Amino acid sequence: MSNYGRQLSEEFSKFPEISGDLEFRLHRNRQKNIQLVNGQLMSNQKSESSGLSSRAIDQGLYGFAAQPEWSFANAEKVLKQAQENLNILKSTGQGTPFRLPPSSAVVQATPLTKSKEFTETELIEKLKSFDQKILALGPEIKSRRVMVREQSFEKEVWTGLGGHGQFNYVRAHIYFVLTAEGKNGPVEVMKIFGGRGFVEDIFPTEEKMESTLQEAYKNLKEKMEGVYSKPGKHTVILDPKMAGILAHEAIGHTTEADLVKGGSVAGRYLGKEVASPLVSLVDFAHSYEGKECPVPVYFDDECMEASDTVIIKDGMLLNFMNSRETAVEFDQPATGHARAWAYNDEPLIRMRNTAILPGESTLEEMIASVDEGYYLMDHSNGQADSTSEFMFGVTMGYEIKNGKLGKALLDTTISGVAFDMLKTVSMVSKDMSWVDSGTCGKKQPMYVGMGGPAMKCQVTLGGRS
Amino acid sequence: MNLNDVANEALSLVKNEGFENAQVRVSKNEVQELELNETKVNLCRTNGGFSVSIKVVKDHKQFEVSGNNWTDASKKILIEDLKKGWEASSEDEAYGILESSDKKSFQDTSKPMEMEKALGKIMEFSQTTSAKYPKVKIRNLPLKGIQEETLFKNSHGMELSQKESYWSYFTMFSGQDGDKVSSFNYVGFQTQNLPEDLLNSPGLEHVLCLAEREPHAEAHTEEIKGDVVLSPYLVQDFLGFVLGQMSTGALVQGTSLFKDKLGQRVMSDKISLTSHPMAEEFATKAPFSSEGVLLEEGDLIRNGELKRFLINLYGSNKLDLPLSKVLATHLKMNRGEKTLDEMIQGINKGLLVMRFSGGSPSANGDFSGVAKNSFLIENGKISRPVKEVMIAGNILDLFKNVVDLSREAVNDGSSETPWIHTKI
Incomplete structure (x- = not known):
């Protein structure tokens, strides 16, 4: 535990000399997984993956090499191999002259400490006690699962141009899933506790546990009697918990510069109005209104200092998210988006904390303003597209009739074309809710933060007529 | 090392x-x-x-x-x-x-x-x-x-x-x-x-x-009902949910939709699904499981009938069921008689779905999502590309309602899957 916050280089025997446009990275990921099924411990595992890598860069070409063991011999090996790999590519004549911005940020990580320490036994006992509270909720619960996932990520990066950065990030989540038999077959409700920190830091208080359990049980009973949403385009109120995934899937991905190069329609809209003036969207690097975001990133794996990227301001598309290379290609700043998941992964353009900014309405007046539509509260997975068409699963929601909430919905999916849908945004709430359990998938996984307020807009729902 | x-x-x-x-x-x-x-x-x-x-x-x-x-x-x-x-x-x-x-x-x-x-x-x-x-x-x-x-x-x-x-x-x-x-x-x-x-x-x-x-492609907002042809890539996606119902996890949890279905028909009788862990035609091989079980070739589904559960050692001990030497790896779905073109020729109005982007299926198998890279089938032909098409149904029903499987199949190196004509 005490290692989280130290420089990884303290555990490294000897450091090689580096110069020129190349990166050298020490990297360690750890994960703890526990799963209780119907009170029984089904899975209990710990894993660690660490290693070192080098990336040599020239003419828009990249030679990369990685090895799992931190040793001076392996460091020399990857530095040599990365250069050789770069030379293979250069020999094809595909390179083009490129002057990349200097990767020379020097950033120290904030040490992380636990607020308290659970022994392994204490943690299992606490989870079993929590499971018993679920069991006591009611006879409708036919199956229950409690899962813990704690992940830590540590990196230390050097560049041949003088950059040096350290990064520590730990997050933990407790998921629980309740299953009951509904009128249309089995239904499930999942809730999550957690966020940045170790499992000890995020373990819920009795009060929080009780209120969340009661909410889950209420939702489960409502879903047992739930109805299918009507297929087609509808006016919806997206809860603040949903705004984050909208920001991430619908807009964020389409404005990643590598996807813009790959044909994303956002490439056509730079400097143009793409949304209602009520919509502003920012990918925050590390802080929002003076507080750290769920995934604070102070530098990226190219050693570029991280700063906020304003993507949409008052409905106008202003910026893409860039690596060093795409920053040159699009003549925009490189603001620290190039991040790698594991020691043997290359940095890719990734979001950090993507959020739609709050407006002035309240959730209550937004729901009251809808004659017929849906209030959508919880989401599952999502996906973006080069056309800006997005989708994400909805696992909890309600009908809205005459400004009031009606029956609960069975699971459904919403979709829309982001740059059309954003123009239908007619109300934005004052709230700001962050979601931090997400793992984005784009060749590699990546931990991301997502946030936003409640929004009134029009989307297409799946369902049954 | x-x-x-x-x-x-x-x-x-x-x-x-x-x-x-x-x-x-x-x-x-x-x-x-x-x-x-x-x-x-x-x-x-x-x-x-x-x-x-x-x-x-x-x-x-x-x-x-x-x-x-x-x-x-x-x-x-x-x-x-x-x-x-x-x-x-x-x-x-x-x-x-x-x-x-x-x-x-x-x-x-x-x-x-x-x-x-x-x-x-x-x-x-x-x-x-x-x-x-x-x-x-x-x-x-x-x-x-x-x-x-x-x-x-x-x-x-x-x-x-x-x-x-x-x-x-x-x-x-x-x-x-x-x-x-x-x-x-x-x-x-x-x-x-x-x-x-x-x-x-x-x-x-x-x-x-x-x-x-x-x-x-033009936006198509009309509800899709009836005939759909699913690409092999998409069939594999939907099979994931079905295989989950046969797994130790779902059976121990008691949430498996197949828990009482062993030996019963769970799919169209046109479908057979077999595991071939050492098949020559696959690029990779799976000779043993993660707990050391030597894997064998065998049926998961034969003519629509559920032939076995995929039981690991824990599940075998917990549920008093035989340890499975056949797992959900290197799967082949049987092919049909008709070519893809012939399947499409038999459809008056339908949808050819190449990819699906949808929310995780519900516990009962219900799904909804966007039919990506899709084409309308009209009068027996692929007529035009469409976009923004939302489809919904139930995964188990998709496999029960199969009309035909294609003669062609895609071998991606670790599985072989045909095109499927079914109804939603």
């Missing part, structure tokens, strides 16, 4: 800590990768990999650790974590280590990873594709040459090893015509040898042909 030395040392270390019942899985690999991004191969990568996983069972308590280093320091941490985790674990008589002393070695013919040749193949793919399919934009194509070695040992004398090398690649692309862009699509493959022509990968040209038409 010698895998046998690591496995023996790991078993010895845990034995010294009082764990007589243990298993160790240790593997190493070397991956060489080239990645085409748009029209340029701009990444060349060499990755070394190693992993060791140790599981112990004692006094009906179990714990498992894994890591990717085997230094003195990392061994110490792994063993300490193992002791602490085991101590905290709760008792369950179903925990166990397979009581088998099988000794077998599986080794394919080692092939050199000819990266310079591979580089030429990718560049040729890029040039040929842009000439032949000018309205397709290749976003990327990572091609990996993989050499892997795995050793599995346990305290009962079991010793299973596998050494194989293969190529793995996928390509992501979209249709682009002027400023019109289609949804992206992707396909992936594994092959034993470096393909002579990457463009000649199973079904790839068909998908690229369709992608050329997709930039002009």
